[in-house]
Structures are given as structure tokens and as C-alpha cells.
Amino acid sequence: MNPALRRMKDLPSTHLLGAGSAMCAGCGGLLALHEICDLLGARTVFVNAASCMTLLASYPFTPFRGSWLYTAMASAPAGAQGVRDALDILSERGRLPPEQDLTAVALTGDGAATGIGLSATAGAIDRGLDFIYLCYDNEGYGNTGQQSSPATPLGARTATSTGAHGHPASKMDLFAIWVAQRPAYAATVIGADPLDLARKIDRARALKGPRLIHALAPCPPGWSFDPAEGVEIGRLAVKTGIWPLKEYVDGRVVHTHVPHPRLPVEEYLKRQGRFRHLFEPGRDTRVLAQIQSQVDAYWEQVCA
Amino acid sequence: MRRLLTGNAAAAWGARLARADYVPAFPITPQTEIIELLAQWFGSGELRGRLTLLESEHSMLTAAAAAAATGVRVFTATSSQGLLYAMEMLYAVPGWRAPFVLVNVSRGLASPITLESDHNDVLAARDSGFLQFHCASCQEVVDSVLLAYRLAEDPRVRLPALVNLDGFHLSFTREPVDLPTAEAAAAFLPPFESQGIEFRAGRPVSQAVAVLGGSAYSYFRYETHLAAEQALQAHGAIAAEFAQRFGRRHDAVERYRSDDAEIAFFMIGAFATKAMDAVDRLREAGIAAGLVRPRLLRPYPAAALQRALAGKRAVAVIDQNLSVGKGGVLHGELASVLYGQPDAPLLASYIGGLGGRDISAGEFFQIARELQDAVLARRVPPPRLLYTAGELRQMRNLQAIAAGERGMPEARA
Ligand SMILES: Cc1ncc(C[n+]2csc(CCOP(=O)(O)OP(=O)(O)O)c2C)c(N)n1
Numbered sequence: 177m178n179p180a181l182r183r184m185k186d187l188p189s190t191h192l193l194g195a196g197s198a199m200c201a202g203c204g205g206l207l208a209l210h211e212i213c214d215l216l217g218a219r220t221v222f223v224n225a226a227s228c229m230t231l232l233a234s235y236p237f238t239p240f241r242g243s244w245l246y247t248a249m250a251s252a253p254a255g256a257q258g259v260r261d262a263l264d265i266l267s268e269r270g271r272l273p274p275e276q277d278l279t280a281v282a283l284t285g286d287g288a289a290t291g292i293g294l295s296a297t298a299g300a301i302d303r304g305l306d307f308i309y310l311c312y313d314n315e316g317y318g319n320t321g322q323q324s325s326p327a328t329p330l331g332a333r334t335a336t337s338t339g340a341h342g343h344p345a346s347k348m349d350l351f352a353i354w355v356a357q358r359p360a361y362a363a364t365v366i367g368a369d370p371l372d373l374a375r376k377i378d379r380a381r382a383l384k385g386p387r388l389i390h391a392l393a394p395c396p397p398g399w400s401f402d403p404a405e406g407v408e409i410g411r412l413a414v415k416t417g418i419w420p421l422k423e424y425v426d427g428r429v430v431h432t433h434v435p436h437p438r439l440p441v442e443e444y445l446k447r448q449g450r451f452r453h454l455f456e457p458g459r460d461t462r463v464l465a466q467i468q469s470q471v472d473a474y475w476e477q478v479c480a
Numbered sequence: 481m482r483r484l485l486t487g488n489a490a491a492a493w494g495a496r497l498a499r500a501d502y503v504p505a506f507p508i509t510p511q512t513e514i515i516e517l518l519a520q521w522f523g524s525g526e527l528r529g530r531l532t533l534l535e536s537e538h539s540m541l542t543a544a545a546a547a548a549a550t551g552v553r554v555f556t557a558t559s560s561q562g563l564l565y566a567m568e569m570l571y572a573v574p575g576w577r578a579p580f581v582l583v584n585v586s587r588g589l590a591s592p593i594t595l596e597s598d599h600n601d602v603l604a605a606r607d608s609g610f611l612q613f614h615c616a617s618c619q620e621v622v623d624s625v626l627l628a629y630r631l632a633e634d635p636r637v638r639l640p641a642l643v644n645l646d647g648f649h650l651s652f653t654r655e656p657v658d659l660p661t662a663e664a665a666a667a668f669l670p671p672f673e674s675q676g677i678e679f680r681a682g683r684p685v686s687q688a689v690a691v692l693g694g695s696a697y698s699y700f701r702y703e704t705h706l707a708a709e710q711a712l713q714a715h716g717a718i719a720a721e722f723a724q725r726f727g728r729r730h731d732a733v734e735r736y737r738s739d740d741a742e743i744a745f746f747m748i749g750a751f752a753t754k755a756m757d758a759v760d761r762l763r764e765a766g767i768a769a770g771l772v773r774p775r776l777l778r779p780y781p782a783a784a785l786q787r788a789l790a791g792k793r794a795v796a797v798i799d800q801n802l803s804v805g806k807g808g809v810l811h812g813e814l815a816s817v818l819y820g821q822p823d824a825p826l827l828a829s830y831i832g833g834l835g836g837r838d839i840s841a842g843e844f845f846q847i848a849r850e851l852q853d854a855v856l857a858r859r860v861p862p863p864r865l866l867y868t869a870g871e872l873r874q875m876r877n878l879q880a881i882a883a884g885e886r887g888m889p890e891a892r893a
């Protein structure tokens with residue numbers, strides 16, 4: 177780890193991502209992106225898939241200091257492949273001075289990462305593509321009005337899961353899918369823990385090959401909470417054990433933070449309108465118990 | 481250098497002579513020979529650069545355009561279902577203004593599924609913004625790849641180009657091909673120029689960004705359209721230079737014995753050579769027939785077609801495609817540029833050659849007869865779907881067998 181990243185005051189003080197974008201107030205994805213941009217620097221090309229963040233670069237404005245390429249919902253990793261291959265070819269020919277080289281960063285939401293873009297992602301990992309995949313996870317198709325995606329958690333109400341018990345399936349484990357392919361690096365992060373995030377970006381930056389940064393992205397309109405509470409909700413996601421902070425490096429998964437004692441998941445759930453039906457008018461004890469037991473089982477297996 | 485080459489090998493040679501730096505690929509019959517040859521050449525060092533096997537054509541097209549937008553010369557190839565799988569990107573990437581060449585080996589689309597050729601696949605890309613070249617011989621395939629790069633990379637154009645060859649009839653047919661030397665090809669096609677469209681640290685670029693509102697959207701769409709229209713003029717000069725260097729003329733519209741013809745066939749692709757044969761035999765029988773064949777379908781060479789067809793008495797558009805519920809695509813397009821023109825011919829529509837079905841000499845003669853009748857009657861015959869009584873009989877036999885197969889379990893019981 178970079179010894180310079182010990183305390184909050186070691187984090188970069190210059191901010192590279194411009195303000196005034198089309199994102200919602202309190203967007204947890206944007207918070208993580210701000211922190212990540214500061215660490216990655218301007219020698220980047222963000223290769224974007226259709227998502228909320230697509231509107232960051234709206235003609236004639238961009239908040240990025242580096243480059244940007246919008247592709248389509250399914251193929252951001254393939255865009256990163258084309259850019260990387262071309263840069264390598266130019267470099268082999270001596271037509272790309274090292275200082276002009278770039279890091280290709282695929283930037284997508286959870287919907288692209290766990291669904292329509294998953295085969296492009298698997299292909300890129302399989303080919304050993306040298307890129308960073310940044311997935312900000314607001315647990316639904318946010319841009320289109322928060323319908324359920326494969327990353328939507330059990331019990332959450334979305335525009336398409338409006339029944340009494342909310343979303344009927346558990347959240348797809350994107351981190352595990354990546355790890356199964358033995359990438360160079362994979363990490364979960366959250367904007368609400370900037371120091372943990374910074375250390376992981378720092379580690380990812382120093383490696384080559386496919387690298388995942390998976391950021392939980394509290395989303396005020398999609399999750400129904402007041403924009404001012406985003407950071408607190410993010411912290412609760414970690415303290416309840418719902419969002420484990422971990423990394424995969426050198427072939428091993430290591431948890432960078434083990435919440436102890438773990439708060440009950442209800443502390444996290446009850447702050448968000450998308451889970452209100454689990455508490456009102458009556459308690460949905462079955463779904464609440466199911467969510468808690470999934471989290472318990474996860475940590476038992478981690479600490480075993 | 482004269483060699484016997486399949487259409488697929490000719491396409492690969494086109495990429496080799498163009499010194500393509502990068503080939504993102506995904507296999508599909510009948511295109512595979514192209515990417516296998518290129519993979520061999522990259523492997524042996526005969527070609528410098530890299531071939532990357534993607535996991536789908538959608539990704540392949542994305543990678544192709546992303547690499548072109550990073551400043552290298554890109555070649556790729558697909559066919560049929562692959563082209564349709566990539567369709568989202570096919571429409572997206574022309575607006576990036578990062579030129580590259582895509583070869584399509586035409587093959588009919590499901591359903592029913594087939595491996596054999598027709599043009600519904602490539603015509604689905606008609607409105608995408610790709611320039612479109614249609615080849616009738618293996619020689620034309622090599623030449624068109626080189627011409628396509630020159631035109632696509634022209635500063636007035638900067639659009640990707642699609643070169644089409646018919647599956648099986650060209651892809652797997654060996655024909656003698658004059659291969660330009662590497663030096664001559666390089667003299668015709670200089671190294672790739674990014675013209676500032678490239679990703680480099682220190683010179684940030686935002687590509688393919690969102691716009692807000694119809695005015696900005698329309699502006700960029702019109703700009704792409706105007707660039708494609710400019711390609712028509714640019715093509716004239718480039719084709720003339722090509723003819724001067726290599727002795728082969730590839731005009732946007734090929735006219736075969738059509739200048740003094742009274743009736744004409746109108747076709748694209750390899751089957752047009754069958755029409756040429758029919759023209760020769762009709763001429764021997766004293767009938768003034770000719771063939772008009774657009775090589776360039778996008779941009780559409782409207783003025784050249786109007787000139788080529790003015791004064792003809794009747795023209796049969798033979799479409800190897802079917803716009804379901806409408807009919808032949810080329811017929812509708814041609815009608816739109818001939819309508820209201822002085823001296824415009826009667827325009828008849830024929831659908832034929834779907835999924836590899838032959839168009840026989842007898843059918844060309846029959847079409848010629850119907851055109852003559854139309855001229856006398858001053859009436860356009862209704863559109864025809866070419867199919868013979870013999871084919872229908874065979875089909876009835878197959879249906880009887882299929883019905884029998886379905887009935888078998890009961891028959892056994
Ligand atoms: C091929 C295709 N299908 C559907 C869409 C519509 N669409 C745009 S963004 C989006 C949701 C993306 O969800 P996610 O990846 O989670 O990102 P988020 O919107 O939540 O930021 C959808 C469905 C599209 N742009 N392209």
C-alpha cells in the first residue's frame with residue numbers, strides 16, 4: 177500500500193472532476209467518481225455505457241480532464257479493448273510517446289455490469305485486457321426510472337417490483353463473478369469511506385490487466401432518501417455488513433474492513449423508502465429475517 | 481501479380497495491401513476464411529499489428545470503431561446474423577467520424593436459417609451511415625477494399641465503409657485476381673491519418689457524447705449525411721486515380737452494353753454477372769438489352785443512375801432481398817430517383833435469388849420478354865416473386881415428407 181495514504185488528509189486536495197453536471201443532488205455514484213478521478217488523474221479515457229453517467233458529457237461540456245468515449249449499453253469493455261489495442265499497436269511502432277499513453281476505464285452502472293454487458297466484460301477479462309472497470313451500483317436501472325436489475329437486492333421496491341415483498345431475488349454477486357475469472361484485481365468500495373477507496377484505487381492503478389472497482393452508489397431518487405443522508409446510508413451499508421469492503425489481489429480475497437459489532441440490517445433498510453413496505457403497515461418479518469440471515473451467513477463464512 | 485483467389489482471400493488481401501493495423505474479429509460462415517488468413521499473416525509477421533478475437537460482433541464493431549478513433553487503420557469482417565447482431569453499433573459509429581473498413585459476406589437472414597446468399601443482411605445496414613460498396617467479382621473485392629479505405633479516410637468524408645461480397649458465389653469461388661504490388665498499393669493508399677481524432681494523454685477528446693435537444697442532434701446527423709454525399713464526388717476522383725494506376729475502372733455505376741439498350745436489367749452483386757451473360761445472348765437474338773449495376777449504394781449515385789437509365793424504355797430491377805410487406809428495396813430506391821424525370825423508363829420489380837436460389841438464363845429471357853410486352857402495352861407488370869413450377873413441386877414433396885415425419889409416432893403405434 178502507498179504509505180502516503182494513511183489519513184484523510186493524505187487524500188488529494190486538487191479535484192479533477194468538474195462540478196455542475198446533470199446528476200442528481202446527493203448521487204453516491206458521482207461521489208465515488210469524484211474521489212476516483214482525483215486519484216487516477218487526467219491520463220485516462222472513460223469508456224462509458226448507457227447509464228445515468230452518460231449525461232456527464234453533454235455537448236459541448238464535459239467534467240473530465242481526460243478523454244471520454246460513449247459506446248452503448250452493452251459494449252463499454254469492448255470499447256476499452258479497441259482503445260487499448262490501438263494504443264499498444266502505436267506504442268510498438270514507436271508512434272506513442274509513453275507520456276501520451278492512457279488508462280482505459282470502462283464506466284458503467286450495475287445494469288450494464290451484471291446483465292447486458294456481462295459477456296463483453298467476461299470476454300475482456302478472459303483476454304486479460306489491461307483496463308479498469310468502474311461499476312457504480314445504484315441497484316437498478318436508474319437512468320430509466322429505477323427498474324429492477326440483476327443487482328437489485330432482495331426486498332427492494334423498484335418501478336418493476338411493486339409487490340408487497342418487493343424484489344423477489346437476491347443481488348447478483350458481481351465481485352464473485354469477476355474473481356472466478358482470476359482478474360488482476362477486484363475491489364468493492366464506497367464513496368462514504370474515501371480512505372479505503374483511495375487505497376484500493378492506488379493499488380489498482382499500480383497493476384496491469386483487468387481490474388474491477390465496484391462502488392455501491394446510494395441513489396436518493398432510486399432508493400427514496402433525502403440527498404443529505406447519502407453518506408450516512410453508505411456508512412450504514414458497511415456497518416450492517418450489507419456492503420462488505422474487500423479486495424481480490426494475488427489470488428486471495430481480503431476484507432479491508434470487518435464491521436464489529438455488526439449493526440442489524442434494519443438500521444440500513446429503514447432509512448430508505450424503497451424498503452418502507454417491509455416496516456409499514458406491518459413488519460414483513462419473513463423478508464427482514466431472510467435479508468439478515470443472508471448477511472449473517474456471509475460474515476460467518478468470512479470469519480470462519 | 482496474378483493469382484487464383486477466393487472472394488474471401490481477396491478480401492483478406494485487400495486488408496493486407498491496405499496495411500491494416502488492427503483486426504477485431506468474430507467468426508461466422510461464410511466469412512471465416514478472411515479472419516483465419518489475416519490471423520495467419522499477423523502470426524507469421526507478413527502483416528504488422530494485431531488481431532483480437534472478440535466475444536460477439538457487437539463488441540467487434542465497438543472495438544473496431546474505438547481503435548479507429550484512437551488512430552490506427554482497422555479492418556473487420558462479418559456476415560448475416562453477425563451484421564445484425566452488431567446493428568446497434570453499426571448505426572452508432574459513423575457519427576464518430578473515425579473511418580475503417582468492414583467486409584460483409586452476404587448471407588440470407590433467419591428465419592428459416594440458411595448459409596447461402598442474398599442481400600437482406602447488408603441492406604439492413606443501408607441507412608446506418610456506412611458507405612456501401614457491392615462487388616461482382618473477386619478482383620473487385622480486392623480493389624474495393626483499397627478504394628473503400630481511400631474514400632472512407634478522405635478528409636471530406638471520414639466515414640466507415642462496408643464492402644459487400646456474396647457468400648458462396650464469391651466468397652468460395654476462385655477467380656484469377658490481379659494483386660497490386662505492396663508498393664503500388666501504398667502509393668495509392670497513404671498511411672492512416674487520424675486528423676486529430678485520437679485519444680492521447682494531454683490532448684483530451686470527448687467522443688460520441690450526448691446532445692440535448694433536436695437542433696444539436698439534427699446538426700450532427702445532417703453533417704454526417706452531407707459527408708456521405710461529398711463521398712460521391714470524392715469517389716469519382718479516387719476511382720479515376722485507381723484506373724490510372726492499376727488499369728481497372730470501378731465507377732460508382734457500371735454500365736454493361738446499356739448505352740444503346742432499350743431494356744435493361746438493374747442488379748447489384750455477383751448475380752449481375754449472370755445478367756451480363758443474359759445480355760450477351762439477348763443481343764445475339766437481336767434484342768437491345770443491357771445491364772446497369774451500382775457498385776456504390778451509399779452514397780446513392782442518383783445522378784449517374786438517372787443518366788444511365790434516361791431513354792431506356794423499360795428496366796427490370798432484380799432484388800435479391802425482400803422488404804417484407806413492401807417488396808424489393810432497390811426497386812423502391814430507384815423509383816424514387818427516376819420519378820418525374822424526363823424520359824424515365826417503365827420500372828418493373830422482380831424478387832429472386834433469395835437464400836442462394838439461382839436466377840436462370842431462362843428467367844432472364846422471360847423478364848426481357850415481359851419488359852418488351854410492358855413497352856408495347858405501356859403498362860408496368862405487377863411485381864413478381866421468381867419461383868418455378870418445378871420448385872413448387874419439389875417443395876410440395878418436402879412438405880409431404882415433413883407431414884409424414886410428424887405423423888410417424890402415431891403411424892408406429
Ligand atoms: C440497448 C439498450 N437498451 C436499453 C437502453 C435504455 N437504458 C439506458 S440507461 C439504462 C439503465 C442502465 O442501468 P445501469 O447500468 O444500472 O446504470 P444507471 O442508469 O443505473 O446509472 C437503460 C435500460 C439503452 N440505452 N440501450
Ligand code: SF4
Binds near residue numbers: 228396
Ligand atoms: S438516479 Fe441515482 S445514480 Fe442516477 S444520477 Fe440520480 S442519484 Fe445518481
Ligand SMILES: [Mg+2]
Binds near residue numbers: 312314319
Ligand atoms: Mg444502475
